[in-house]
Amino acid sequence: MKLNCDLGESFGSWTMGLDTEVMPHIDQANIAAGFHAGDPLVIRRTLLLAKEHGVTVGAHPAYPDLVGFGRRSMNCSREEIIAMIHYQVAALDGMAACANLQLRYVKPHGALYNDMMAKADVRMAILEALAEYHRPLALMLQATPEVDEHRHEADNAGVEVWFEAFADRCYDDDGKLLARNKPGAVHDRKKMLAQVQQLCIHGSVSSASGHTLAVAADTLCVHGDNLEAVQAIQDIRALVGQG
Amino acid sequence: MKLNCDLGESFGSWTMGLDTEVMPHIDQANIAAGFHAGDPLVIRRTLLLAKEHGVTVGAHPAYPDLVGFGRRSMNCSREEIIAMIHYQVAALDGMAACANLQLRYVKPHGALYNDMMAKADVRMAILEALAEYHRPLALMLQATPEVDEHRHEADNAGVEVWFEAFADRCYDDDGKLLARNKPGAVHDRKKMLAQVQQLCIHGSVSSASGHTLAVAADTLCVHGDNLEAVQAIQDIRALVGQG
């Protein structure tokens, strides 16, 4: 089981995330590409930090919405989505190569990620973008009960897929994440570690109502917003072993 | 003698330049990279248009200034310049590869171009950016009396350079372009063609005061703003032959 984390989300004079503290403990860095966060200097520094720690790098493209941090769904056309992904992924890809790193995958950010999971046309546009990209990159999406369907779609497009699960979020009976404003939506430390263990050993989670759901994940999404979060990453790391 | 032109300078719903009319007549397309003009969709379409006409593609990076169209000098640090060039060039480079094209060169835009010609530290930062880029790209700059010095600087950095001259602009005795607001700064059709001929045959121009200046250019910068400009490109094309 790998650990992935959104990084490089500072912008200009604004700092976000404890990238330096997080990087030593993760396997995959989802690096912001400039549309929701991450300016060229931040990207450059984040890539060098990933290199220093031998972390695999992925592009984290988003809708063009700095002020909304890419969290607001935008009604974009298929052609717009393909072009915006190509632009952001290519920028990361070339800058990674300048640092002697090879970009390996793409994880859409925020509202683009949510739209990918919820809307087939957005997911198809993203798969088409990766299929048309000039070299193979994997797509990271959420492990849900539709894993087989999503893998089938990706196979048809000729795109490798990686599935991620969430360590600290409670799942509902449909395999979706419980909305953040619902009670119990975010696990405490103990429940989080129990969920990680269950994901690693049994490939499942226990839903809010107590049902066991199969969740076949390749990687766990962790967060590095503050020192407590970094401590949680270290605990998860200890539990899953070196990725 | 090649012909190069700034293209892909539309943005979103705003159109600029007669790209479709210009592309068949030029050799090198300097394609805007998103910081002064050119959004991902415009870049994609411009690349496909270049491909259709077998035109060599270059990146046209700029200071981050959409509203000023990259024409206002910004006091950026060496590290900022390197990162902004890497980001823009990489975006173009990868998107060109998606269209089965290979990006070949970089021509800075507007104020970044002027600062490159006027300020050694900006020029050094740009050369450093290209030297650090993960594969070789040529740098296009203006053919001035400092051509040898600039070539020497580029050799030291291990960067190939291409020099351009201007077809329709009058030169002063220092080999600089006469400021646009000066009388006679922009040639009429007849003088433009005479200057092109002199550049091609003798590698020189006649300055405003009538002196002959050596101007050793590899390529001529032409403009495609309107139908008259496109006609001028066709006349120049006829004069210089197929590049």
Place this chain on the structure above:
Amino acid sequence: MKLNCDLGESFGSWTMGLDTEVMPHIDQANIAAGFHAGDPLVIRRTLLLAKEHGVTVGAHPAYPDLVGFGRRSMNCSREEIIAMIHYQVAALDGMAACANLQLRYVKPHGALYNDMMAKADVRMAILEALAEYHRPLALMLQATPEVDEHRHEADNAGVEVWFEAFADRCYDDDGKLLARNKPGAVHDRKKMLAQVQQLCIHGSVSSASGHTLAVAADTLCVHGDNLEAVQAIQDIRALVGQG
């Protein structure tokens, strides 16, 4: 019957619309406020042009989406909508005052306009923004079969409303505009003038299927994209008389 037109939609070096040709023929200028189009200089010049022709000025606020020209729906919160309207309206309001003009109304642009017509929560947020604004401004929205309901909502918020109809667009039986990609969606000159006449005399339109729909409009939305459009405005002006 007044004529209103979206103006000031140039941005930096990009020009859009024939503002100079349009302004003499309209009553109300909906001026872009910087989020989808219109930079500070464009706003300033557009206000001076409106003043020269005695045209009433309104603010034309949009979602923050330059590259999408404000035409892509964005999932914004109520508080975000209120703040973005206050910011844009205040900018226009103060700049109008600098030109000795008084801003009179607000017409949301593009996707924000469409969302206002289609979604009650967006409409409520916009009404709340105007109710909280420090001085009264009218809200311009589309005259539909829900005119009475919308007027009631606005009365409750204490906001004056102006209703607009479209001269050149065909209506469906629900009083909505026929989608642009449908046959007959945009009227030719003759049908447009007939629709204007019917709107002025009878306060109604004939729908695509031939039904007569009551459309009680205070103002007609016209367009100034090209010379043909400007000619259409002049024809409508001649038909409706001086507003």
Place this chain on the structure above:
Amino acid sequence: MKLNCDLGESFGSWTMGLDTEVMPHIDQANIAAGFHAGDPLVIRRTLLLAKEHGVTVGAHPAYPDLVGFGRRSMNCSREEIIAMIHYQVAALDGMAACANLQLRYVKPHGALYNDMMAKADVRMAILEALAEYHRPLALMLQATPEVDEHRHEADNAGVEVWFEAFADRCYDDDGKLLARNKPGAVHDRKKMLAQVQQLCIHGSVSSASGHTLAVAADTLCVHGDNLEAVQAIQDIRALVGQG
């Protein structure tokens, strides 16, 4: 002696400055206007916070450079500077009025402030912007040995001026701030308080070389970046008394 502080410099999801901690201790809040920092929601919240503590509000306009935080000089024309100031000031002015506050002054930010102090043409453009604004607003600039000359320029333009001094920065013999990278450029707590006391009682500072310079200031610029800075503000507040 008043205390002024740059506030409202968060942007979207990025937080900057301890506004909540700082506001109770200052007299004048310089509020970012959206071009270098401060989105509509941040502006709205900062205005409400200022109102809660009875703090006078000013606009803090900047060059349009989010990624550079307005700290990079941009070569803008007189007309561009006037328009960008009108736009930003009007946005703040109207939003302040929505919160039942009256905007009282303008303090340019970052590179625009530095250019105002160093370049007569930029200073003239800013004075012209305020002279043309539709109601009187004071301009805050640095108290230097050119105070009389600057006051004279402002009188000619009909603009009220407020002069500020810096509590924690060492002055050189020309009355400029010692560059931050020079030894002793930033005072420790003890020297800072001594400088504040000298400014309040004698209207002077002791330069790096030990000379006494007259510095006639109306207000002291303080900073609220971190908890130590907030403590420093409280110490200065105790020293100068209630403004």
